[in-house]
Amino acid sequence: MTNDNVVKVALIGNPNTGKTSLFNQLTGLKQKVGNYPGITVEKKQGFCKLNESVKAEITDLPGTYSINPTSLDETLVLDTLLNEEGDAFPDVIVVVVDIENIKRNLLLFTQLKDLKIPTILVINMIDQMNRKGIHINVQKLEKQLNTKIVLASARKKIGIGDLKEAILDYKNIDITPVGDISIKIDKEYFSKLKEAFPEFPLYKSWLLITQKKEFDFITEDEKKLVLKFRENLECIKRYQHKETIFRYQIINDVLKDTFNVDKSKATDLRGVLDRVLTHKIFGYVIFALILLFIFQGIFNWATYPMDLIDTAFANLSSWTKSVMPPGTFTNLIAEGVIPGIGGVIIFIPQIAILFTFISILEETGYMSRVVFLMDKIMRKFGMSGKSVIPLISGTACAIPAIMASRNIGSWKERLITILVVPFTTCSARLPVYAILIALIIPDKRIFGFLNLQGLTMMAMYLLGFTAAISSSILLHNVLKIKSKSLFVIEMPNYKLPSIKNILYEVVEKTKAFIFGAGKIILALSIVLWFLASNGSSSFKNAEEIVTNKVENSELHPQELQKKIASYKLENSYIGYMGKTIEPVIKPMGYDWKIGIALISSFAAREVFVGALATIYNVDSDGENTGTIKERMAAEINPDTGEKRFNFPTGMSLLIFYAFAMQCVGTLAIVKRETNSWKWPMLQLFGMGILAYVSAVIVFNIFS
Amino acid sequence: MQDILVYIALGLAIGFLVKKYFFKSTKDDNCGPGCGSCKN
Structure with missing residues (x-):
């Protein structure tokens, strides 16, 4: 001083x-x-x-x-x-x-x-x-x-x-x-x-x-x-x-x-909101209502743009065939590449809507309350409140979600989280669920406002969470690892969501989905088309063989073309591959075409729809390409004469995709995070067996 | 000519898939192969 x-x-x-x-x-x-x-x-x-x-x-x-x-x-x-x-x-x-x-x-x-x-x-x-x-x-x-x-x-x-x-x-x-x-x-x-x-x-x-x-x-x-x-x-x-x-x-x-x-004891608006949103009863009710609203929105609002995209790709395919000179490359573009890419683009509306809702929940500060709310439950299942973040992130993609588990202090809780996260319904499952639900569940409303398809989608998401939680109980009792952890979370203030942030998040996630999955699907579509459009001598002489077979029956020329196309596909390279695995997948209610899509989607689940679109396009008579949904809906099981994608097969596929570990990327990341092949192999075979057995049971129950 | 284009497209597609699944990516470790929703 x-x-x-x-x-x-x-x-x-x-x-x-x-x-x-x-x-x-x-x-x-x-x-x-x-x-x-x-x-x-x-x-x-x-x-x-x-x-x-x-x-x-x-x-x-x-x-x-x-x-x-x-x-x-x-x-x-x-x-x-x-x-x-x-x-x-x-x-x-x-x-x-x-x-x-x-x-x-x-x-x-x-x-x-x-x-x-x-x-x-x-x-x-x-x-x-x-x-x-x-x-x-x-x-x-x-x-x-x-x-x-x-x-x-x-x-x-x-x-x-x-x-x-x-x-x-x-x-x-x-x-x-x-x-x-x-x-x-x-x-x-x-x-x-x-x-x-x-x-x-x-x-x-x-x-x-x-x-x-x-x-x-x-x-x-x-x-x-x-x-x-x-x-x-x-x-x-x-x-x-x-x-x-x-x-x-x-x-x-x-x-x-x-x-x-x-x-x-808090009496301010934040305190009141916190008390309600994290209440031991109302908290869960509000969370369930929010989820219900999200999945209703996905189905109600996404239908129109999805139909538009689907029709646009079908028209593009026909237009390409009409303007390009006839030949194999034109067929590859019209029957392989365009339907395959269409199988990815079509899901942009649903994915954008899902991520818009998730971003809003994160931006407003509500997601942190969900984490807090879930902590008590998670602990009972051997996980921590922090496990909720990977589980919720898993609705986008299991890979970043597994990496998000790094902030879980206890190794046992972290390992359990890593192992169960792939059960969460990721955005790659969304296209598969969406198309199957649209095929097997009627577009009806319950109580005048609840869309049945939206409810089924929500049930699939809940099934994923239930599978994750049930597995964690099992792992919690089986894994003999001793560790302790402390859960601390800072609740952010509630705020109005920033439109700019939400738009940025939605655009980034959707872009990543399209360009990430799109490249793989484009490449696989080309390979699948080639395998479906080439084959041994039976394939090459299909026209002659089929014509000789049906020469005594009076067939419309269009029906004859369909029979030739089917015969060609059955005798193509992909046909042989599919027929080889058919005995294994038949108990689940699938034919060899679905089997091919199943194998192709081992790399990434969303390939399933694109692969089926390519296979059915090659299988068509070449005149009427139609939308992906129409082609799948029109597919007939020759053994029963019923629709291929009927309720039992559709349910069996839904269950299979809910449980199967069909993502090479996730396996690679689990290996890296656990530094061992033991855990990804456990996931691959454990989830695979569960998916297979459940799909067989479901198919037989509904058949 | 169209056949040649088909074989080129097929070669590129197989090359891409082999590179994607059989060779280690030099890109960001935050993302694995085959993931549709994360940034590849």
Whole structure:
């Protein structure tokens, strides 16, 4: 203090903590606004009368999240606090924190405390305490943080007098740091630092080293020493990471005993919403209703654009045949490539709708409540609340979902999550379910508003979750791995979703689906078309053989063409392959054509529809291509004379796809995450056997 | 001529599938082969 009658105060805090409101309350109209020397950052100073003879000169420093600056105005905070000879060097620091974000805000406080300047902690916005259900043990917190704490509300003018008293009494504030960072980071390194700069507080020396700038207020010898310590940049970066982790550990430990949020006592809108949305009964009911709404939406709103796309591709196929010169390449484009690609594009509306809903739930903050809600249930099944994130992410794709399980601390819980995530209905299953449901479930409404197809889709998603949860119970009891974990989740504030963010998310996910799956489907369509359009001598002489066979019966020329096309397909390379596996898949109610689609979709499930579209197109008489749905609906089982995709076969296929591990990518990622082939093989065979047995049972029940 | 185009297309398709499933991808590790919904 340059003058005993003036106390220099630096007001510091994270942005949006109410620091400027507090500054205005303290200084009133006694403010002066200028610029910091040489730069255009605004410098706000003001005076405040502490008692009859002493006043405070308060500098409102720019808001910053940590003392390590990332911008010009944040650099000012550091310069002001490190330069003891500077005009603005404070006698006392007042750190302002927001009661709702105290954990994040305390990081800056612990850094400032290490500079050994008297520091007062102002916990602002305490008028929100009761509404938010927050309780603070101030005395205990003061003891643990070695500081003076003032509870205030700048907007409601609460605590201003207490703060003035605390500033007046600043000489009695304990300047001991909250924790000793040197022990946790590298004791030897910090001992050398202490020896090099004996005059400085240890943390000040550390800050001189870690900043990339030159400080004018240190001597030339000190500058040389700083450069010497800065030589190993990698090491410094690592130590900085360690420092942040250590500080948050301290903050967590301190707040565990002193800061408590009881949501059941909260009376603000967020509190009320949290109570309802995470309620042990209403929480689940609301979640189920939201899911119901989403799946109704998928079927109700996506139908029209899907029909449009399907018809457009059928027309494109016919048009291509009519304008291109006849030949094998034209056939490849019209019968192989276009139907195959159409089989991917058609699902854009459904996928876009699904991701729009998921993005809205994430954006509004509701998804975190679902995670919290599910934690209690998940624990019973051997997983953690954190497992909900991979399980929900799994509705997009199992691969990123499995990687999202990395934040589960317990190995056993993580392994179980990895093993059961592929049961979740991923977006690759959506096209398969959509087409099968449209074929076997009537487009009827229950109670006048619930679409039966939408309900079936929801049931398939629930079946996936049920399979995941049931398997986790089994694995929890079978796996003999001992581990413990703690579930902590920070609930974000509710907010209106940003349309820009949602659009970005939906476009990115849909694009990834189309370009990721599209390339594989295009390549497989070409291969499948080739295998279906070529064969041995029977294939080549199909026309002659069929004509000889039916020469005595009076067949319409179009029917004859159909018989030839069928005979060709049966005797094509793909026909031979399909017939070979037919005995294995027949108990599930499938013929060899479905078998081929089943094998093709082992690489990626969504290939199923494209593969069937290609096979049935080759099988057609060449005149009437039709939409994918029409071709599948028209397929007849020659043994029974019934539709191939009837209720028993359709249900059997739905069940098979719900349980089978048909994704090479997922197997590869499980191998990488578990570092063993044992677990992906367990998934492949375990899920495969379950899918096969279930499909056989379902087919026989409904037959 | 059309037959040649078909064989070229077939060669490219098989080449792509073999590269995709039998050779390790140098792309982002966050994504595996055959995944339709993640960024390949």
